[in-house]
Amino acid sequence: xxxxxxxxxxxxxxxxxxxxxxxxxxxxxxxxxxxxxxxxxxxxxxxxxxxxxxxxxxxxxxxxxxxxxxxxxxxxxxxxxxxxxxxxxxxxxxxxxxxxxxxxxxxxxxxxxxxxxxxxxxxxxxxxxxxxxxxxxxxxxxxxxxxxxxxxxxxxxxxxxxxxxxxxxxxxxxxxxxxxxxxxxxxxxxxxxxxxxxxxxxxxxxxxxxxxxxxxxxxxxxxxxxxxxxxxxxxxxxxxxxxxxxxxxxxxxxxxxxxxxxxxxxxxxxxxxxxxxxxxx
Amino acid sequence: xxxxxxxxxxxxxxxxxxxxxxxxxxxxxxxxxxxxxxxxxxxxxxxxxxxxxxxxxxxxxxxxxxxxxxxxxxxxxxxxxxxxxxxxxxxxxxxxxxxxxxxxxxxxxxxxxx
Numbered sequence: 001x002x003x004x005x006x007x008x009x010x011x012x013x014x015x016x017x018x019x020x021x022x023x024x025x026x027x028x029x030x031x032x033x034x035x036x037x038x039x040x041x042x043x044x045x046x047x048x049x050x051x052x053x054x055x056x057x058x059x060x061x062x063x064x065x066x067x068x069x070x071x072x073x074x075x076x077x078x079x080x081x082x083x084x085x086x087x088x089x090x091x092x093x094x095x096x097x098x099x100x101x102x103x104x105x106x107x108x109x110x111x112x113x114x115x116x117x118x119x120x121x122x123x124x125x126x127x128x129x130x131x132x133x134x135x136x137x138x139x140x141x142x143x144x145x146x147x148x149x150x151x152x153x154x155x156x157x158x159x160x161x162x163x164x165x166x167x168x169x170x171x172x173x174x175x176x177x178x179x180x181x182x183x184x185x186x187x188x189x190x191x192x193x194x195x196x197x198x199x200x201x202x203x204x205x206x207x208x209x210x211x212x213x214x215x216x217x218x219x220x221x222x223x224x225x226x227x228x229x230x231x232x233x234x235x236x237x238x239x240x241x242x243x244x245x246x247x248x249x250x251x252x253x254x255x256x257x258x259x260x261x262x263x264x265x266x267x268x269x270x271x272x273x274x275x276x277x278x279x280x281x
Numbered sequence: 282x283x284x285x286x287x288x289x290x291x292x293x294x295x296x297x298x299x300x301x302x303x304x305x306x307x308x309x310x311x312x313x314x315x316x317x318x319x320x321x322x323x324x325x326x327x328x329x330x331x332x333x334x335x336x337x338x339x340x341x342x343x344x345x346x347x348x349x350x351x352x353x354x355x356x357x358x359x360x361x362x363x364x365x366x367x368x369x370x371x372x373x374x375x376x377x378x379x380x381x382x383x384x385x386x387x388x389x390x391x392x393x394x395x
Contacts, residue, residue: 021314030306069314082298103305108312118310139287140296250286267296268287273304 023111025054025063026070028088029099029271030119030279032130033060036096043091046070046081051088054112056119059126062092062099063115069107089271098133100126100279101271122279129277136211136242137269139249143202144231146261147191154190161186198259199235205252212240212275231263238274 026046033039033055041062045051049064070081085104092099108115119126155162164183168176207213216236241249246269253264 024314027308079298082301085301086297101305103307104301106306106308107314108308108310109314110312114312118312138300246287266287267289269289270297270300273300276304276306278307278309 020068021066021107022109023114024066024068025061025108025111025115026066027102027106027108027115028062028064028085029092029101030126030130031060031062031092031096031099032058032127032134033096034058035134041092041095043088044084045088046084051091054115054119056116057123059119059123059130060096061115061119062088063108066107070105093271098130098136099271100129100133100276101273125279129279133272133276135244136240136272137246138272138274139210139239139241139246139266139268140216140270141202141206141237141239141253142265142267143198143234143236143256144263144265145195145198145234146231146263147194149260150191150194151187154187158186158190161190195234198256198262201259202235202253202256202264203237205256206237206239206249209245209248209252210239210241214238214274216274231261240272240275243269 026049028045028051031053033053039053039055039060041051041053043051045064047066047070049066051062051064053060053062055061070078072078082104089099089101108118155165161183164179164186168179168183171179203213214237216238218233218236239249250266253266256262257264
């Protein structure tokens with residue numbers, strides 16, 4: 001991870017200059033502390049800092065003390081921070097139920113007193129949001145498709161494609177080329193239709209058991225390397241579902257997996273990252 | 282196929298990291314000095330995260346008591362993942378409830394961490 005682009009002098013200065021924070025608190029999430037007997041959390045956070053809860057009347061901010069914001073050009077370091085961040089949020093979820101999860105590298109200034117004031121200022125909003133997310137989690141659903149089995153059998157079911165292929169076999173070179181092109185176009189069209197059909201079926205299947213659903217960009221640069229190479233990503237949903245509906249959701253996904261060439265990646269439960277609203281002004 | 286469960290395996294980390302960088306509550310407050318400004322992390326990081334290895338490489342695991350039982354049952358891996366006598370790769374593959382024929386995320390990462 002040393003292959004950085006050449007830094008102009010200006011950039012170098014920025015990179016080397018640590019942004020110091022006065023009495024900073026790195027914020028992981030906001031939780032409902034009334035859901036637990038004690039409003040404490042003993043875990044270690046980003047950069048081995050002890051994590052604790054700043055509480056104001058039943059609403060708690062899960063924080064650690066920090067003197068800088070978390071910036072670095074060392075990518076391995078950032079990855080470690082991200083994983084640790086999530087571990088803290090998981091521990092908070094275990095202790096207090098569904099949290100309102102902050103984005104990575106949210107740092108507030110002014111110490112515990114400042115955090116308490118901030119919690120009090122937005123008290124109603126926090127109570128409402130925490131109540132609305134109680135017992136619900138985010139799940140991620142990825143629909144992947146290997147079109148090979150479909151391509152092998154589609155000509156049996158599509159008259160147009162079958163006809164094109166038959167004529168192709170009986171034609172001379174020039175005509176054959178044209179027909180090849182046409183049958184390829186027809187195949188692409190059929191594949192497009194199939195993709196839409198699969199995505200629609202998935203959406204229809206899960207909608208009754210989720211509270212909210214948003215389609216995510218399939219061209220994300222953050223796709224992991226474990227996605228299978230042969231399979232293309234058809235659609236990606238983030239859904240919000242009651243934890244009691246998790247099994248029902250899984251069962252419905254199972255009906256989609258029965259289609260040929262289809263794979264579903266179903267992850268969760270996650271804190272409602274995609275659904276939690278921004279807080280403040 | 283029965284009892285399909287969501288997974289929180291190490292192979293699902295890329296999804297988690299994306300959520301942490303792109304989603305999550307943004308705090309708009311005067312006291313916020315850094316509001317999850319992921320712009321500063323840059324394109325480079327995003328590219329690197331696309332090839333995020335596994336948490337195990339950082340000596341990290343999801344906290345105990347979180348969802349490990351769920352993860353294990355979903356991935357059909359034995360509770361002690363470090364046990365060399367644990368189930369083989371092919372077994373975990375074929376018994377994953379939500380995968381028809383390709384490698385599920387959990388077993389992919391299990392293989393890589395060996």
